[in-house]
Amino acid sequence: MSGVTAPAQRRALLAHVDGWIALGFGSGLSPWAPGTAGSLAALLPWLALRLLPWPAYLAVLLLAFALGVWACGRAARRVGLHDPGAFVWDEFVGQWLALLPVLAGPWWGVALGFALFRLFDVWKPWPVRWADRSLDGGLGVMADDVLAGLMAAGVLALVVYVLTLA
Template identity: 65%
Template sequence: MSDKTVLTPEQRRVLLATPAGWLACGFGSGLAPKAQGTFGSLAALLPWLLLRTLPVQLYVFAVVVAFVIGVWACGIAGRLLGVDDHRSLVWDEFVGLWIALLPVLAGPWWGVLLGFVLFRLFDVWKPWPIGLLDRRLKGGVGVMVDDVVAGLFAAIVLDVVLVLLR
């Protein structure tokens, strides 16, 4: 498949027929016709509402486990689709957003909105080294790592904003 945006009905079926594909496409949120990353990030807010109730150490552990599972799932799903980092694979958005929202686990509601916007900005803009990682790394690791770094950038900026506004 050469087009990174359009899935055939058969590709959608194959993706949703496997646990790895189901997870990699963010429980179906990555199958939106446009703005798959944004839909994946929005869907990531639902489990985040549960994750945010965990102690910070367990939250970080859960994010690390989600990253490792994402490398596996996105690697398999990419091979099933024949595209390393297809737009429908949005588990990386889940993990990246959860990293971005680390500073607002007990923060104000507007911090969640700002974290979401910052994460999407860094994920789309891909400043150095995010763009370099996106181009160089392949497979499941390549799908996941650039969004982890985008999440880290967003978390740093969000934390600075929160500190300045205290």
């Protein structure tokens, strides 16, 4: 995964709405762990999104995914990179997926969901690694983080279920 380091690349991305979206409204330009910065930035809109009824939440996720495929695909072509580390819209969507089990859950569930998503996103177990290496364009940028988010959501749902039984 290459980063967006050249000033010309940054200018090209920031000159278009698709670049702003792909960069997570600038959070992906963090010099420190842009994926983690993007996941943290995703928590701000999530605070409002979590108030939606779950069907509306799922609709927003689908729309955000489609928007990410479009924006990340166009922006990646513009700078000539496959999946730049600065593109963090995929972290937004993956993080929102990971937090699905705790929309109305305990605060510790949010922290655990964040940690689990980052774990699966960095570790990239199968099929996350397959998606990261095999898919191209905007779908390739988005798919691995969606799979990491789904895996994190599954583990988080299990933990919340087990702990709320006690």
